Amino acid sequence: MQGNDIMSSANLLIAGIYQQQDDVAYYFALRNMNDSLLNENIRLREQLAAYSEVDTLYDSTAAYIKPIDSTHFVKYADYTYRSAKVINKSVNAVNNYITINRGEKDGVRKNMAVVSSTGVVGRVVHTSAHFASAISVLSKKQAVSAGLKDGTVGHVTWAGYNPSELVMNDVPQQIRVNIGDSVFTTEYSFFPPNVLVGTVTKKEMNESKNLQVLYIKPATDFRRVQYVYVVENLMTEEKNNLENNMNQ
Amino acid sequence: MNVLVKNIVRFVIILLIQVLILNKISLQWWSQPTGFPVFVPYLYPLFILLLPFETPVALVLVAGFLCGISVDAFMNTAGMHAFAMVLIAYFRINVLNAIMPKNLTEYAGQSPSVKNMGWLPFLVYVAFMIVMHHIAFFTLELWSLGNIGYLLLKILASGLTSILMILAYVLLFTNPTGYKRSQSSY
Structure with a gap:
């Protein structure tokens, strides 16, 4: 924790208070959360279905399954997803923030992307050991x-x-x-x-x-967002190094 | 109760009401179709308003800064609330001098309240300070005069609800008429 992180809602004391409140309040939004998770499952299943070309359940006599063609190249996983619970959020300010209950010890670092089950949310700007706060795309600062x-x-x-x-x-x-x-x-x-x-x-x-x-x-309802994923781009460091070296 | 302890307890109560209850209010049915600004009432300037009359200006400034920076930390606003609070903390003594009929030193051991000011002067005092706070804060937050109608609408909406909240707090948690209990609580 350094500098302006201390005066942010990622602060242990402040995030702890928000966490206490959220432990009580989140029961009231469980229905919405279930619905959004179900919708996400449908979307992911549809994406998955795009990869299997023969529906063997529908047509079990299908003689052959098309092999993956040689032009298909293996793509290494670029992203790691970590789940996090939103413990505080706002929509009324010019720059809005959400506070999440994952921090440095869980691998959350500054400038990681935050997405919800429905769409984009924002970018991590403050971190502490167990909490982080992210600026949401509902911010003039964040394009x-x-x-x-x-x-x-x-x-x-x-x-x-x-x-x-x-x-x-x-x-x-x-x-x-x-x-x-x-x-x-x-x-x-x-x-x-x-x-x-x-x-x-x-x-x-x-x-x-x-x-x-x-x-x-x-796509994200910023008043209701409950769970988010913090996305780590595993290639960020390599990409930044390359780009910085190019400028020299 | 000791006046210092009383004010610290009041500070904590007001801060928790602000960040845990009032900040969560964002009326969807109200703002969604019309594009009316989403606003929250700000109760926390009340902490400065209710400090005792004889508090030295320097101490009011420090208290205002600490209160503002605490709210800033909760809302990730990096000093904007602190700025507005120090501003109204600085002008508090002038506003009180202008409103109160007697010299402020004659109100030893008292805090501004409906009891010793009367309803109208107390309302004027609260309204003036809140409007000053809101103008400073929202101008700083929006940081452009490109959409001045929106800015004024937000100041008005937030200011009116803030004053309502402050009156509700004063009626609930203090003893405005002085009946039965001469010492007002938080």
């Missing part, structure tokens, strides 16, 4: 690199006013966007790629710049 399905890449920021509205500026006007389209994280951010940021609820044309502005409903 997220995000993209649409067709590969359009931009930045998602928070305007600072409405906790259910993120803004994606400067989308070229020829890109066709429909209401309800999903926006995902890209490989350029500290988040793992293809994590849901939110869905488009409104689009506007900035006539003076000929660019579109997309309004996005965040």
Whole structure:
């Protein structure tokens, strides 16, 4: 613990108080939590199903299972996920934070990404031995690199006013966007790629710049988020070293 | 009870009410469709408002800073609450001098309350200090005048609810009329 970490909600005393409160309060949100976990399971099962091409349960006489072709290359696991319980959160400030009950001793480090079962949450900024606090994407300080399905890449920021509205500026006007389209994280951010940021609820044309502005409903309900995953990118250090050496 | 112990206990109670109850209030039905700012009431400036009349200004400033920085630590705001608190702590003596009919030294051993100020002057005192605190805090937090309507709306909404909360606290935890118990509690 160092410097401004002491005056943050990752502080042992403060996080301890929040932990005590949360131990009582979280029973009241169990139904929501179960629903979101169930939905996540469905999503993960669908992803898993995409890898098995023959449904042997449906068609047990299927004679052969297509072997993995030679162009398929093995990708090493880049990310480690750690679960954490949210013990305090806010949506009313200009920069909003959540406090989680995992810290340095559990392997949580600064600048790790935080995602929930439904989408992006934020980035770890303060850590102590057993607690950490993360700045959520509902913060003016925190932008997220995000993209649409067709590969359009931009930045998602928070305007600072409405906790259910993120803004994606400067989308070229020829890109066709429909209401309800999903926006995902890209490989350029500290988040793992293809994590849901939110869905488009409104689009506007900035006539003076000929660019579109997309309004996005965040996938995570920041008022209700209960459990999150802290994502460690195992390649961060190697990547940073490489990039720093390039600049010399 | 010793006045120092009394104020420390009050500080802890107010801080816990602020961070454990009031900070959790964010009305979804209210803000979601209309885009009305999400706000929370701030009860904690009451700690400075209720310090005894004869507290030296330097001590009020230190107490204000400590109270503000504690709230800052709970909310990860890095000194913004401390700034607003030190500001109102600095002006407290001037506001009191302007409102109170007698010289402040004549109220030895008393704290500002409805009993020795009367309802209207007490309300004016609370409202003035809260509005000053909120203007300082929200301007510092938003750090732009690009959307001044939003800023004013947030100051107004949060300020009104803060004053309501403070009145509720004063009615619940102190003895505003002095009936039966001459010594007010926390």
